[in-house]
Structures are given as structure tokens and as C-alpha cells.
Amino acid sequence: MSNISIDEPRKKLLLMGNEAIARGALEAGVNFCTGYPGNPASEILGTLAKVAEKFEMYVEWSVNEIVALEAAGAATAAGLRALTAMKNLGANVCADFLMTVNLSGTKGGFVLVTGDDPLAHSTTTELDTRNYARLADIPLLEPATIQEAKDMTRYAFELSEELGLLCMLRTVTRLSHSRGVVTLGPIPSKKRLAEFSSQDLWTSGSSSITCMLHSVLHEKMKNVQTKFEESEFNQYVGKQDAEFLIVTSGTGWLYSLEAINLLRLQDDVGILKLGTTWPLPEKLLASYLKYTREVLFVEEIDPFLEQNVKMTAAELQAEGIGPIKFYGQKSNHVRGEFGAGTGEINVNTVVKALMEIRKIEYLPRRSEYSEKVQKIISSYTPPRSMSFCAGCPHRASFWGIKKAIKWYGQDVIVTGDIGCYSLGLLPTGFSVEKTLHCMGAGLGTANGFGNLKKFGLDKPVIAVSGDSTFYHACIPALINAKWNQANILYVVLDNNTTAMTGHQPHPGSGVNALGSPSPRISIEDICKSIGLEVRVQDPFDLEYAVQNIYQMLQTEGIKVLIFRHDCPLTEAQRREKKPVIYVDQDKCIGEKCGCVRFCNRVFKCPGITWDYTKGKAKIDELICTGCRLCADLCPEGAIKVEETV
């Protein structure tokens, strides 16, 4: 919504963290941008795509993260500036290329942005991708504010280009999805041309060449470290010779500042905020550690600073610095709701750590108020579990799978995958799915479950994935299943979009990142080319959907069933008016329903609510999308559809 393309230096603009990163790339004159949608990083590329034509950039949603990084790498080898953005797990997908392009180097500036997700708001892991910067030995920047998100991105391009080395920027959910005021800088107007000829060589080599390039990488990193010692992104607050020091990065910076203000510790505690966290600015650290007796580390997910700063401190002992007592995750002082190194940190995390270490008292609220809260909240706040949206075709698909398994009469293993349909594990998906890991793991693990007959596990396997996931990670597993003759019914839930991350297009959408028409790559054609039986079915035609699953469970080998129906959220954007669904309350028999209030208790669509005064079902017109599925399912025929033209 914010217009990030405004070319008015010094103007203040309210930006989301991801928009600020996109703006930083524009201010660096980025030419080539790639990525795969994944929260919390999705909006970076989405924002750049919207202004691609204006700034003559190339922006693509790639099929997956490794192709994204490779394509961007090539652009930088040809002298362009390129950015690749992805979620935490995406870093694993692109890791092979990352661990070689660090050696081959770049000509144009090359920035990899990874979005970590402490508390796993929308991911299946709390991976800390900062470890990749250390593993690949590349510079790491961690913005602490929205302004820094922009400024660091621009700087990362300059640093990368100067050194000829890929640079990594690590953001987290709480930065990517926050908003703050950013002072804009200028956008360069100079255009670049790509150059790469048969005279050029771009490789990480092998044998002695690899070792030589590895040594060059180490030299580059020494150079980076010298620059980081002077970086404006490292800041200190407090008296110079504070005996108690907080070392922090990223979101921990503003939380720590607020915590020491709440506890009135400003005069005693110093805070060193590091923005350049790999390689560490060791001399800068030494200049504060020499006064320090106690250090508290405040950072999100892994004890990355904690472990690396301790190594620096060990070396400094020979120079007479120390001994220092360290607090953080290892001492269990900095811990989230689920323990140290998990979940999100916040102001309270820092307050609690300081209270325990410094033995001080602090009550955020009067104790009688807190007691009242405890009493009231537990009695009057029912939980609000996640559920498929009203009108979601996945609800129909999982209902169909559940029903078909019941008909089949034997146990069936259902493996799940990453997307909105991950909720197939929960009651909203009738708890049909039994496994969930990473992109493509549904079909990958089905290759194992579907080949355990000789070990006595002879159960049919249904693997579920979405359409975007099909292109991203399922094709090799599909080929493997055919080649090694696994027994799998593979169900593709095709809603014609990458719904979970904000409706980005994919290779089957017929449009690219810019919304321009592009070749549509058919899921069924790919499956047929491997020699598989493929059926396509609208899951809202429930009877046929159930029959198809039931029939396909009877045969051996790998088969594909595509459940195809557009996501109701994209459908709603296209549609002028939705059909009106209503409950004929004379026909609804309420609690007497033989199916125990089937619509509420079993089907659980949030669009069907309950009229507590009359004891009958009713439709919540604010939520219902008019998908009609409940009208087909109501045992009494009490749910009706009023067509609107």
C-alpha cells in the first residue's frame, strides 16, 4: 500500500519491514530480483514486482529457492545487482549453491535476504539462518529497526560489490511484519548493462583451485571484519565503562532499551547493539569488554552472538581482559515461553532476565489487578483455533479423503505438506494428515511409507501437497515413486495460487510475478509424461471426489488425483456478488439433528454459526463466501442457496 517508488530523498514514509528492504534495494539500484514466497519474507519480492516496470528491473517468482539464488547469481556474474529473498527453510533449499557461490564470487552486488520465524508463527521450524552466514563464511547484517532494514540493504549491495562476495541480510517476523517510519534516500538513475563472454570464468573450481578460492574467501572476510569494526550499524548506549553489558542484535535492541528504562537501569547497564554480526567486530567488542564484569546476551532463536562473543572473550583473556560472567540462553536467563532458544523474545523477556540476574523487583501491574486478570480470563475467553477459511476447497478435499477412507474400511496413512492445507493435521481438516515437515516432504516420506510392505507395514498411503508445492519440491519425489514402484495415491490440492503466503502466482497460474501472461505449465501433463494415471476433480462435487479417492485406493503403484478449485479469497476478488446462503430455520432441527449439529460440530465451517436464542443454525453473512458446500451436506436440507445475478 505504501508507495515505495517515491523519489523524494529525506521524505519520511511509513513502511513495513519487508517494504523497507525492497526500498533499500531500489536505493542500491537493484536490477534483478528473485525469490520463492515464504513467510515472513514474502512481501519483499511482491513489493519489488509492483515497481519492476517503472525501474526497468527484472523480478521473478522462481520455482524454488535454489533456482532463485542461481538465477540471481548469474545476473551478478554479469555485473548486475541482484537480490534473492526467502523464508528460513528456503536457505536449506538453496544451500548447495550458497556453499559454492561464496567461492566463485560476484561482480555486481549480490544480497541474500532470509526471513526467520521465531515462535514459528507461519513455519514448521525455528531455524536460525544466521548459522548459514558462518557456514558459508559470508558477511551477515541484522537490522534492528525498519530504518536499518532499508539502510542495511543498500549498504549490503555496496559491500558485496566492493568485495565481490555475496552478502546476507537476516530479518525476523517481528521486523518484516512491523511498520515504522523511514527516511528515504535517493534512487539512482544510472542503468547497467549485463556482460558475460566466453573469456569469463565463474566457478568454485575443484581441487587446488577450490582451495585457492577458499583462501581468497578468508582474505575477503578479514577485509570485511576491518570494515565492520567501524560500522555505523554497531551502536553503544550507556557509560563507556559499564560493568554490566548487554550485547544484542536485531529485535533485541529496542526491547533491551525499553527494559532498562522500565527498570531504571540506564546509569548502570551499557547496551552494545551489533548490526554486523558475522564476522564479529572483535576490536569493537574488546573496547567494551575490557570494562565489563558481566555480559547478558539478548538475541532471537540461537545463541549465535553468545557463542561467538565468548570465543572472542576467551582470546582476550591473554590481554588481561576478564574474567567475565556470561548470562543468556545457556544460563537460562533469556528464555521464551517454551524455554531458552525457542519462541520470540520481547521486552518482558529482557526485564525478567535482568530481574533474576540483578535481583531486583518489578511489577508490570498491581498484584490485585493481575489476580483479577487470572480469575476473569480463564473463565471468559474460549480458545480460537485456526481453521480453514469459509468456502475453502481444502475443507471439502479433506472431508472427501476422510469419507473415502471410511468407505475403504482400513487404516490409511496420510502424509501432509506445507501450505494452508497443513491444517489438515487439525480438527478443521478432520485431523486427516498424520505428518508435516517441509516443502515436498509429504510425497518424499510417502516414498518410504509406500515401500514398507516387506517389513510388515502394508497400508495404503495418501500424500497431500498443494499446487505451488508440486512445482517447488514434489517432482523428483514423484519420479522416484514411479521408478522405485512405491504405492502412493498423491492428491494435489490445486487452488490456482500460493494462498498461504498471500496469493502469489506459480508456474500453473498463467501469469508471472508482474501479473503478465506467461506459459501455464500443467500439473497433469507433467504427471502423464512420467507415465502416471491422473484424474482431475472439483472437490466441491463431493460424491465424485469421494468415489475417485475410493477407486484409486484400490490399485497398486503411484497415482495422481488433482482436486482443483480456486481459493475463495481470490474468487471473491473477481466476483461482483456472492450467492446468499441461508438457513431455513423451520427445517433446521437444531440439537435434535441426528448428525449432532453436523454443520457446527463436524463440518466446522466458520461461516455457519449458531443462533443461541432459537437453538438453530444460521449463516454469518460477514464470513460466508457462498461456496454452497454446507447446502449439499446438511442432512435436513435446511441450508439453502439464493442465487444472485
Add this chain to the structure above:
Amino acid sequence: MSLREDPLNIIVTGVGGQGNILASLIIASTAVQDGVSVSVGETYGASQRGGAVMSHIRLFEKRQYGPLIPEGKAHIILGFEPVECLRTIGGFGNQGTKVIVNPRPIYSVDVLSGEAKYPSIDEVLNAIKELADNVYVVQAVKLALEAEDAILQNIVMIGCLIGSEFTPLKNETARGVIKEIFLSKSERYLAAFELGAKEIKKTKPL
């Protein structure tokens, strides 16, 4: 403009699909145009609708603050859904917190399936009152329907916040932001905004 409280902590709380994030964007943009700095934190988890959604909006002038309001430090809570409003005041409220709440419930699947009980609206409002300084109940959906679309209830609630004068944010600035965002469609949004701004002035606290 000067803030009586610095930072001034506002929470918009409700359920996915109620336009919570757009509301926080309008409030924060208004603050920026009125010359105050802001930090906004949004918690929406997986993008599915129907889950709880909460936005923290922090207005400040002297120094910068992070996007999350600490425990018990909310000055104002704008509740789009009664139980979510209660849940939020439980975590972030204090005896001085002011609350504007839309009493229309949205039942969770846990409630509809019979696994959990939704309390009566009076019980919820009384519980909020127990934990707040003042509670203003505004039938935002009914007012939104007067502006022709129930979906405008979030804009009605913004009207209430600005009209309440609990913040120094100016009516004219908020109207300007709404015009910038909705362009040619902004008329009905402005109508919804004014309905909220007027309603709050005649609403007595519980």
C-alpha cells in the same frame, strides 16, 4: 503535536477478516502525517481467516520504541470482537486502560463445535469493565450497515478512536489518509468514519 503519554500504546484486536491490519495502517499513517513517530507490530500467524489478529500501535516523540507493547502497558484498546478484546486487556491492560469495543461476537470453531463455551455478551463486557478504566460499547456492524456495508465496521471503529479524543490524532488528518487509500471509493468509507466519530461522542461509558 505533543503526546500526553510517550509512548502512547494502542492495540487493535479482533479476528482475521475484520480488517484489523488495514485499520492499524490507517491509524499509524494518521499519526505520521500528524508529525508523530510510530512503531506498529502485527500478530496474525498463519494467514488463515478466523484466527485472532492483534496490532500494536505505539506513538512516540522522544525516542524510538519496538513494535511490541510490554505486558500491562496498553493505554487504549480498540476491540473489534468482544472476547478478543477481553483476552487482549488480560495481557496488556491496566486499571487506566480505555476500551472501545464492538460487541458483535464471532464464534470460534471451538465454540461452534461445542468444545468451548462462549460467555454471554454481558459477561464479557462486565469482565472488560472490571479490568479497564472506561469501556465504550459501539454497535460498529450496525453503523457500518448504515454506510451500506457491514465490512466497513473497521472504519467505524477508527472513527470512534479519533472521535474519542483519547489520542491527539486529528479528524481531518484521518479523513485525508482514508481518501489517499480508497481514492474514488472513499465516500462511503468517510461516511462510516463520521458515523463512528459521532457515535462515540454520544456514547456513555459502561
